[in-house]
Amino acid sequence: MTRSHPTPEQLLARRHAADRRFRLYGLAGLGIAMVALVLLLGTMLLQGWGVLLQARLTLPIQFDPALVDPKGDRSPASLAMGDYRVLVSRALQEALPEVKERAQRRTLGKLMSDGASYQLQEMVLANPALVGTQQQVSLAASDDVDMWLKGTVSKDIPENQRRITDAQAGWIATLEKAGALGLEFNSDFFTRGDSRDPEMAGVLGAIKGSFLALVVTFLISFPLGVATAVYLEEYAVKGRWADFIEVNINNLAAVPSIVFGLLGLALFLNFMHMPRSAPLVGGLTLALMTLPTLVIATRSALRSVPQAIRDGARALGASPLQVVLHHVLPLAVPGMLTGSIIGMARALGETAPLLLIGMVAFIMDVPDGFTDPATALPVQIFLWADSPERAFLEKTAGATLVLLGFLLAMNGLAVLLRHRFERRW
Amino acid sequence: MTLSLTTEPDMERATPQGLIHPGPAGNQASNPVKVDSERVSVFYEGKQALNNVSLEVQERRVTALIGPSGCGKSTYLRCLNRMNDTILNCRVTGSIRLDGQDIHEPTVDVVQLRARVGMVFQKPNPFPKSIFDNIAYGPRIHGLFRHRDELDGIVENSLMKAGLWNEVKDRLQEMGTGLSGGQQQRLCIARAIAVNPEVLLMDEPCSALDPIATARIEELIDELSTNYTIVIVTHSMQQAARVSHFTGFFHMGDLVEFDSTERIFTNPRQERTKDYITGRFG
Numbered sequence: 001m002t003r004s005h006p007t008p009e010q011l012l013a014r015r016h017a018a019d020r021r022f023r024l025y026g027l028a029g030l031g032i033a034m035v036a037l038v039l040l041l042g043t044m045l046l047q048g049w050g051v052l053l054q055a056r057l058t059l060p061i062q063f064d065p066a067l068v069d070p071k072g073d074r075s076p077a078s079l080a081m082g083d084y085r086v087l088v089s090r091a092l093q094e095a096l097p098e099v100k101e102r103a104q105r106r107t108l109g110k111l112m113s114d115g116a117s118y119q120l121q122e123m124v125l126a127n128p129a130l131v132g133t134q135q136q137v138s139l140a141a142s143d144d145v146d147m148w149l150k151g152t153v154s155k156d157i158p159e160n161q162r163r164i165t166d167a168q169a170g171w172i173a174t175l176e177k178a179g180a181l182g183l184e185f186n187s188d189f190f191t192r193g194d195s196r197d198p199e200m201a202g203v204l205g206a207i208k209g210s211f212l213a214l215v216v217t218f219l220i221s222f223p224l225g226v227a228t229a230v231y232l233e234e235y236a237v238k239g240r241w242a243d244f245i246e247v248n249i250n251n252l253a254a255v256p257s258i259v260f261g262l263l264g265l266a267l268f269l270n271f272m273h274m275p276r277s278a279p280l281v282g283g284l285t286l287a288l289m290t291l292p293t294l295v296i297a298t299r300s301a302l303r304s305v306p307q308a309i310r311d312g313a314r315a316l317g318a319s320p321l322q323v324v325l326h327h328v329l330p331l332a333v334p335g336m337l338t339g340s341i342i343g344m345a346r347a348l349g350e351t352a353p354l355l356l357i358g359m360v361a362f363i364m365d366v367p368d369g370f371t372d373p374a375t376a377l378p379v380q381i382f383l384w385a386d387s388p389e390r391a392f393l394e395k396t397a398g399a400t401l402v403l404l405g406f407l408l409a410m411n412g413l414a415v416l417l418r419h420r421f422e423r424r425w
Numbered sequence: 426m427t428l429s430l431t432t433e434p435d436m437e438r439a440t441p442q443g444l445i446h447p448g449p450a451g452n453q454a455s456n457p458v459k460v461d462s463e464r465v466s467v468f469y470e471g472k473q474a475l476n477n478v479s480l481e482v483q484e485r486r487v488t489a490l491i492g493p494s495g496c497g498k499s500t501y502l503r504c505l506n507r508m509n510d511t512i513l514n515c516r517v518t519g520s521i522r523l524d525g526q527d528i529h530e531p532t533v534d535v536v537q538l539r540a541r542v543g544m545v546f547q548k549p550n551p552f553p554k555s556i557f558d559n560i561a562y563g564p565r566i567h568g569l570f571r572h573r574d575e576l577d578g579i580v581e582n583s584l585m586k587a588g589l590w591n592e593v594k595d596r597l598q599e600m601g602t603g604l605s606g607g608q609q610q611r612l613c614i615a616r617a618i619a620v621n622p623e624v625l626l627m628d629e630p631c632s633a634l635d636p637i638a639t640a641r642i643e644e645l646i647d648e649l650s651t652n653y654t655i656v657i658v659t660h661s662m663q664q665a666a667r668v669s670h671f672t673g674f675f676h677m678g679d680l681v682e683f684d685s686t687e688r689i690f691t692n693p694r695q696e697r698t699k700d701y702i703t704g705r706f707g
Contacts, residue, residue, distance in 0.1 A: 238513050308550035312613070315506060315544035316563040316620060317536045326562070327552060 044397050044404070051398030054186035054199060055141040055149045057112065057175065059091040061120065062134045074128045082124070084117035088139065095180055096171055107168060111175075113140040115200035140188065141181065143198040143391035145172060149183055152394065189398065193366045194380065198391035201384070203399050205366045209279050209359065209374030210348055210406075212367060216283020217290055217347050222340050224287075225294030226329075232295070233302040234324050253292035260289040261353030269357060277358040277373035285357055286347040293346070297339020301332040334421040341414035345407050351378040377403045456483040459624060459654040460505060465519035467500050467509065474500045476678040477519070482624075482671075487646060487655045489669035489686065491662055493706065496675040498658045502626050505656065506542040507535050523624070540567050543622035547629040549609035551601035551616070556593050559601040559612055560584065563620035579619055587615035588645050607638025614645065618653070625649065627657040631664065643668050662702060666690050674698045 006014070067086050071078035089109050093099065099108050116139040123137070124130050144163040147153045149172070159166050175181035193205030236242050264285030268274045274281045305328050313323045329336075354360065359375050360383065367374035375383070377399060384396040460482040467475035475497040482488045490498040500509070507528060509515045521528050528538055540563070551559050560580040563569075570576045580597070584590040589611045593604070601612050610630055617625060627646070631639040646655060646668045659665050665672050666686060673683040674697075682689060682698045693699045700706055 306550070308546060308548055309552060311508070311546060312550040312552065312616075313562075314511065315508065315539055315546070316566070316616065317539040318562075318566055319536055322566055326566075331553065 041404075044401050046397075047394060048397030048401045050150050050152065050394045051189050052186055053150065053183040054188065055146040055181065056138045056184045057092075057095075057116075057141050057181050058136055058138045059095055059180060060134055061087055061091050061137045063087065063120075063124065063130050063132060065132050068124055068131050074131065076125060079124050079128060079131075080121065082121065084120040084124075087120055088112055088116050095175065095178070099171070104167065107165060108171060111142055111145050111168060111171065113142050113197055113199045115140055115195065115197050118200075138184065140199045143389060145181070146199055147391055148172060149176075149181075153390070189395075193364045194362060194375065194383070195364060196362075198387075198389050198395055201392070201395055203377065203380060203402055205363060206375050206377045206380035206399065207402070207406075208367050209282070209363075210376040210378075212279035212370055212374065213282035213286060213354075213359075213376055214344055214348060216280055216370060217286040218340070218344060220284060220287035221290045221294050221343070225291050225340070226298050226336060228291075229295045229298035229302060230324055230329070233299050234328065235320065249292050249295050253296055255292075256352075257289050257350050258352040258356065260285055261356030263288060264353060265356045275371045275373070277361050277363065277375075278371045279359075279367060279374045279376075280370040281357050282354050282359050282374075282376060283370075285353045286350060289350065289353060290340075290343040290347050293343045294340050297343065298332070298336045301335025301339060302328060304335060305331045334418040337417045337421070338414045341410055341417070345410045345414075348376075348406060348410070349378055349403065351376075351382055354379050355382075377406070456486055458482070459484040459524065460656070461522045461525075462501075462504070463520045463522075465501065465504055465517065465521060467497070467504065468516045468518075469512070470514040474678055475504075478675075478680040479519075480673055480680060480683045482654060482656055484654050485650060485652065486670040487650045487657060487668050488671045488673065489665035490656065490658045490673045490675060491660075491665045491701075492675035492681075493701070494660075495677075497678045498673075498675040499628055501675070501680075502628055502656060502658050505624065505626055506539050506544055508544065510535060540620050541622055542624040542626060543617035543620065544626040545610070545613050545617050545628065545630045548633050549606060549613050551604070551609050551612050553600065553602050555598045556584075556601045556604070556612060557597040559616050560619045563616060567620055569620065583615040583619040584612075586618055586649065587611045588641065588648075589615055605638070607634050607641055610634060610638070610642060611645065614642075614649075618649070622653065624654045624656065627655065629658050629660055632660055639664070662690075674701060676701070 064087065065072070068082035068084070069078050070081050070083075089105070089112075092108055092112060093105065096108060099105055119139055120137065141149075145168075148155070148164050148169070153163070155162075155169070164172070172181060188200060189202045191204050192200060192202030195201040232242065232245065236245075264281060268281045268284055269276060274284075309327050309331065310323055313327045318326065354376050358373075360379050361373060361375065362383070363373050363375050365372070381396055381399045381403065384392045384399060458481045462481075463479045464477045465475060465479070466473060466477055478497070478501055490502065492498050503509045504517055504521060505523075505528075509517055517529070523538070523541065526533065552562065554562070557580055560583050561576055564576060564579050570579060581590060581594075584593060589608060592608060593599075593612075601609065604612060610633075614625075614630070631642050634642065643664065646657065649655060650670075657665075657669065669686045671683065672686045672689040674681045674689060674693075674695075676697055682693055682695045684694070689698060690702060693702060
């Protein structure tokens with residue numbers, strides 16, 4: 001028996017069915033992607049919202065000259081030597097006079113961040129007139145108190161498994177009731193560098209490190225990439241050599257970023273002896289990585305400029321350089337900008353090459369220049385995710401949100417620029 | 426070049442292709458030769474696209490090049506301002522002389538050559554700039570003016586000559602790409618004549634336009650021929666008949682026949698020309 005062929009009506013019905021199925025597949029794919037995105041962002045927001053708040057103790061601090069200024073001359077050297085820890089513990093004891101026993105006083109001191117004494121020292125160094133006065137000062141509480149207040153850790157588990165003892169929990173309640181302890185906006189997170197203490201750790205150092213590195217990356221890779229692309233696309237004689245170079249550039253774009261890190265390590269650190277951990281070197285390494293992508297993006301932007309425009313300019317007697325500068329480049333600008341911003345966004349999110357050139361070091365200071373030791377946002381995330389303290393979990397999520405925010409802003413800028421320049425057509 | 430015209434008077438308007446250009450007064454008094462090409466051959470990647478073409482373009486006359494697709498007429502046209510230079514693996518042999526000077530001589534600057542030999546393309550290709558800047562571009566890069574007023578004059582004059590002034594004089598700062606197809610092509614013509622070329626090459630300038638815009642361009646070509654030497658490539662035999670004084674028929678890389686337009690359309694010497702004119706192939 002031979003198979004009968006479908007009638008035209010059956011064929012038509014099948015074609016429509018195939019169409020509908022295809023659309024459903026597309027919608028399903030999109031749906032899955034959206035769910036994944038919502039889950040990712042949702043988890044990050046749930047875990048990371050807490051970085052906006054920080055448990056702080058507001059206590060009257062007596063800046064006792066005997067403790068703060070051991071030499072008595074108000075010189076920065078003398079003020080730097082002062083014993084600020086005692087100031088903190090005295091203030092705590094005054095707030096909770098019922099705690100008398102020595103061991104108990106030590107556990108009471110654990111409510112305060114180790115960074116609190118540094119904070120007082122910074123205050124006094126910035127303003128020596130504080131010595132001898134009494135001030136209401138808001139000091140960071142320890143990460144354990146912070147998590148206790150935010151409810152990050154359960155309060156129902158047995159005492160011997162908790163970081164906060166029952167006694168400490170009682171003091172926390174007393175202090176809260178007195179209005180001395182509470183969650184406040186955590187400006188430290190946005191104004192400080194890294195720290196061993198989660199409550200004192202901030203992303204500003206990483207943000208500045210990333211920013212400085214990206215400036216270097218852009219300054220190196222944009223002009224170089226555009227010039228390379230213009231030469232290859234508009235000047236180079238097409239032939240075996242051009243093909244060879246094109247294949248190589250495409251391959252370079254696919255090279256794993258850690259290999260570029262090795263190249264940066266060998267070239268910039270071992271051979272050229274540039275400073276380790278510096279945004280300058282990070283930026284140069286990321287520029288090596290971004291360059292092939294940028295060349296490819298720029299070439300395709302140049303290629304999308306209609307040949308008729310080049311012919312028109314040439315026929316009017318424009319020189320090759322005039323054809324490029326007056327006509328081709330202005331039309332290729334949206335594509336070039338989009339390509340380079342997306343390349344920059346990739347560089348911003350890149351971690352591996354930076355590990356190899358030492359930007360993974362623990363650096364507390366916010367970098368001020370291109371040669372200061374620094375770290376970068378994704379590396380900071382990596383470092384915090386690796387830290388044993390539970391409170392760093394929140395910081396990790398917070399830093400991730402900051403990174404995602406920057407990436408979103410950069411991609412938004414790319415869309416905006418493209419939209420803006422494309423109106424010229 | 427000799428022009429032996431043996432046109433019978435009754436043939437003048439009687440061909441099926443329509444009106445034939447009346448041609449220059451007298452026709453016997455030929456104008457001086459502007460572009461003289463001798464045994465021009467073009468090879469694309471070793472394949473011969475043009476085979477020993479020799480023809481003379483007369484000054485201030487319209488010379489039409491006709492023939493079926495791929496016959497080499499555009500290739501020949503692009504030799505005259507050396508636009509083929511930019512094409513990879515393209516080799517041009519033979520000699521092309523503009524006012525007696527070989528344009529392939531090393532002393533000839535191709536940028537200067539293209540200022541003297543302007544070109545209008547098949548598809549209107551205004552720059553994505555204002556109408557004013559489109560026209561002003563050539564004069565600017567060649568330094569053809571001293572003051573802004575002069576530039577304004579050049580722009581106005583070019584647009585006048587291209588018959589576009591009245592339509593665009595109030596919106597010179599608008600984008601050239603916002604004009605209609607026919608206007609865009611006239612803008613391109615104005616742009617080409619703004620650098621005051623001696624020769625104007627037109628590569629199927631009407632093939633992307635509607636009949637009304639085409640008629641407008643043809644009128645314009647006629648007007649421009651009093652000042653410029655025009656070489657026009659066209660698909661349309663009717664157009665060649667309407668606008669040109671001389672016509673060359675190309676076929677498969679050969680220049681089959683070159684003569685006055687009247688002669689080509691009424692009494693061609695070659696069998697192939699006759700077959701093409703009467704629509705037997707092409």
